[in-house]
Amino acid sequence: MRRSEAVAAAARAATRTRHHVARLGHALRHAGPGRIPGAVLGVSVHPDVVRVHGWAGQPGREVQQVWVTVGGVPLGAATLGLPTPTDQAGRPATTNSPTAGWSLELPRERFPLGEQHVGGLVLQGYGMVEAFDGPTVLVDQTGTYGNVEVPAAGADVGNIITVRGWVRVSLGVDRVEVRLADGPPVRARLLAQARPDLLPHLPDVDAGIAGWEATVRVLGDQRWYLDRDLTAHEPVDLELTVEAVRPSGRVVLGTVPVVHRAQPRTTQDERRARVIEARTAILARDHVPAAEGEHLLVVTHHLGLGGGQLYLQTLLRHLLRQDDVTCTVLCPVDGPLRDELEALGARVHVVGWPPDTAVAYEEWLHGVAAVAVRTGATSVVANTAGCFWGPDLADRLGIPSIWAVHESFAPEHFLEVGFRSRPDAWVTARFATAFAKASRVVFEADSTMDLFVHLIRDGRGLRVDYGIELDDIDAYRAANDRSEVRRSLGISPDQSVLLCMGTFEPRKAQGLLTAAFARASEDFPRAVLVMVGDNGGPFSDAVHELVRRLGVEDRVRLLPVTPDIAQWYLAADAMILASDIESLSRSMLESMAYGTPVIVSAVFGHTEVVEDGVTGFLIDSSSVSGTAAGMRRFLKLSREERSVVADNARRWVEERSSERYAGEYRHLIEQVRAETAAAEVVAR
Numbered sequence: 001m002r003r004s005e006a007v008a009a010a011a012r013a014a015t016r017t018r019h020h021v022a023r024l025g026h027a028l029r030h031a032g033p034g035r036i037p038g039a040v041l042g043v044s045v046h047p048d049v050v051r052v053h054g055w056a057g058q059p060g061r062e063v064q065q066v067w068v069t070v071g072g073v074p075l076g077a078a079t080l081g082l083p084t085p086t087d088q089a090g091r092p093a094t095t096n097s098p099t100a101g102w103s104l105e106l107p108r109e110r111f112p113l114g115e116q117h118v119g120g121l122v123l124q125g126y127g128m129v130e131a132f133d134g135p136t137v138l139v140d141q142t143g144t145y146g147n148v149e150v151p152a153a154g155a156d157v158g159n160i161i162t163v164r165g166w167v168r169v170s171l172g173v174d175r176v177e178v179r180l181a182d183g184p185p186v187r188a189r190l191l192a193q194a195r196p197d198l199l200p201h202l203p204d205v206d207a208g209i210a211g212w213e214a215t216v217r218v219l220g221d222q223r224w225y226l227d228r229d230l231t232a233h234e235p236v237d238l239e240l241t242v243e244a245v246r247p248s249g250r251v252v253l254g255t256v257p258v259v260h261r262a263q264p265r266t267t268q269d270e271r272r273a274r275v276i277e278a279r280t281a282i283l284a285r286d287h288v289p290a291a292e293g294e295h296l297l298v299v300t301h302h303l304g305l306g307g308g309q310l311y312l313q314t315l316l317r318h319l320l321r322q323d324d325v326t327c328t329v330l331c332p333v334d335g336p337l338r339d340e341l342e343a344l345g346a347r348v349h350v351v352g353w354p355p356d357t358a359v360a361y362e363e364w365l366h367g368v369a370a371v372a373v374r375t376g377a378t379s380v381v382a383n384t385a386g387c388f389w390g391p392d393l394a395d396r397l398g399i400p401s402i403w404a405v406h407e408s409f410a411p412e413h414f415l416e417v418g419f420r421s422r423p424d425a426w427v428t429a430r431f432a433t434a435f436a437k438a439s440r441v442v443f444e445a446d447s448t449m450d451l452f453v454h455l456i457r458d459g460r461g462l463r464v465d466y467g468i469e470l471d472d473i474d475a476y477r478a479a480n481d482r483s484e485v486r487r488s489l490g491i492s493p494d495q496s497v498l499l500c501m502g503t504f505e506p507r508k509a510q511g512l513l514t515a516a517f518a519r520a521s522e523d524f525p526r527a528v529l530v531m532v533g534d535n536g537g538p539f540s541d542a543v544h545e546l547v548r549r550l551g552v553e554d555r556v557r558l559l560p561v562t563p564d565i566a567q568w569y570l571a572a573d574a575m576i577l578a579s580d581i582e583s584l585s586r587s588m589l590e591s592m593a594y595g596t597p598v599i600v601s602a603v604f605g606h607t608e609v610v611e612d613g614v615t616g617f618l619i620d621s622s623s624v625s626g627t628a629a630g631m632r633r634f635l636k637l638s639r640e641e642r643s644v645v646a647d648n649a650r651r652w653v654e655e656r657s658s659e660r661y662a663g664e665y666r667h668l669i670e671q672v673r674a675e676t677a678a679a680e681v682v683a684r
Helices: 003-029 270-284 307-319 337-343 358-372 389-397 411-417 425-437 446-455 470-479 482-488 510-520 538-550 566-571 586-593 624-635 639-653 658-683
Strands: 038-045 049-056 063-070 073-077 079-082 101-107 114-124 129-132 136-139 146-150 155-157 160-167 175-180 189-193 211-217 236-246 249-260 294-299 325-331 347-350 379-383 401-404 440-443 461-463 496-501 527-534 556-560 574-577 598-601 617-619
Touching: 038 063, 038 114, 038 129, 038 146, 049 063, 049 114, 063 079, 063 101, 073 101, 146 236, 146 249, 160 175, 160 189, 160 236, 160 249, 160 411, 175 211, 189 510, 189 538, 211 411, 270 358, 270 389, 294 307, 294 389, 294 658, 307 325, 307 337, 307 379, 307 586, 307 658, 325 358, 337 347, 358 389, 358 425, 379 389, 379 658, 389 401, 389 425, 401 425, 401 658, 411 425, 411 446, 425 446, 440 446, 440 658, 446 461, 470 566, 470 586, 482 566, 496 510, 496 566, 496 586, 496 624, 510 527, 510 538, 510 624, 527 538, 538 556, 574 586, 574 624, 586 598, 586 639, 598 624, 617 624
Parallel strands: 155 249, 294 325, 294 379, 325 347, 379 401, 401 440, 440 461, 496 527, 496 574, 527 556, 574 598, 598 617
Antiparallel strands: 038 049, 049 101, 063 073, 063 114, 079 101, 114 129, 114 136, 146 160, 160 211, 175 236, 189 211, 236 249
8 A cells, every 4th residue: 555545544544533433422412411321440551451341231221332432532342241340349330230341452552641531431222322430540651560450440448448459560669558548558468469361461570470469447446347337427439549669769550539338237137046046045054164174165267287276286285285184176177287186185076167147157156056065164265366256155155265366457357358258247246245255365466466455355355475395496406417407408508598487378478578589689699598388379379480480490499388397497597577467477486496587577576576686687568679678688697697696586585485385374274264253153
């Protein structure tokens, strides 16, 4: 085609486009007020494409076409008939049709640069055209740094907002901050979600794990979510602002308008739930506590390997060695720790997960109570916040309870993330009142206790420093030569080993650790990162892919969950933990007991144990550069400087023996039993 013909063809195409826009605009002006035929719910800006999605439809009117507009100009026709999108609570954007969703993918070069308002036009039957609204997005000239995908623009949100998207850390992004209205910034977890969908579109080595996530509390420290009628709360328009922080400044990834609405919890068939509750009360009258000794009814969440599970296992190991202590364990999930418990004489019952609705919960607890009344239990010991049903059961049986809470989530946050599904009003009340029913609520960190103290009766919340098996650790150190252990693990004498001990999960930040290590180790080629706790799954796969794409397979070792962890504690030069949520890491205390320095995130109980530069090293959480700086800081130290910190840490942890910790628990058990007996005398 000659140049003149090409110019003429382009002119004709432009004329047709202007005519289309004119006709659409004319139809829009005559469409009539008050019509809301759909919405743009999200815009994802990628280096090569821009994806727009939403919904469209009105009762009795078939959608013929949806055009996506930018600045009022239609850019393309969307694909129709997709599943209707849902919000964070699982509610559909429209109930008119299950296939009201649509999406459009545009080449990046067709999308105008700068701040653009995205909307849409919907063509319905009889030529009716109506408009709908959408967000404002920023498309920069050098390429996008990331985006915000959840929540969608205009979404209804509750008191806890989950915010997700992706970001290109490899472009020098150090952290992502989320701000709600004028509130303080909340740091997001970086490299926390597997994103294989980005691999074809992003050249970055970390594309497959580029997802970030954050949770924002709308109401701050207001705690009326448990005891006030939420239906009285009027909707409030708010705006989320998400920024990527780089050494050279900040880049806005997106601003998302949301509507804060009350999300009241309801109870279905409350009368039926109360009938079952009354039957459980009748059943509980048959419970007779053992006349002699202590028989513990232990309630825990899991019998697999993990910090919370080993906390309890260590305690029971010592208590069950005492002649007058017996135990029955109730647990939703079986696991390898069961064998040792039964060898120690414990009776173990796997009872399944407690349901999240009133009638189902009461029926389930009735079945659990039928087991409990035959045990002769003198008190209940519950482990983890999710085992709120332990104090509830103890209250119905008329025996005292001690509840160990490890989770560093505010109660309203735990209600959103700590259950298998959102609990109804009945189960929510059982969770909240369990804190008042418990004879004692035990924490390992004061900062964690501060989150729950408003729910606990005065004087019933306390910190108990949990213990480490110092004798076993000392025996292992005496029987094994560190150099030989390192040699058996393939570690050279001149290598510095940074050990991360913990199951692979976003909270533990193995993705961030990998990226930070790749940066830090450029100056320390003999450094090695060993991460023990690989449990499979998408996140684990994404960490493996990141290691491969970074080209550090020879210096980053990813090992599965194993009970044989002593050799790694002894072999390591330092233990590093970058968790953003951690009440008090058991692996941190174990490392200190082995004489291995610790580098840990400055969150919750970590700051109550580690004095920076004295008993360990603190790092900035959810920050790639902060974590890399902490690694470099340690790797620069001489052997003598490392030894001083290790010796200080060992002396500190010597006060946390498991024998002392078990003794404190035994004293608590006897104390709450005496209080219960005294209260019964007064009641008579």
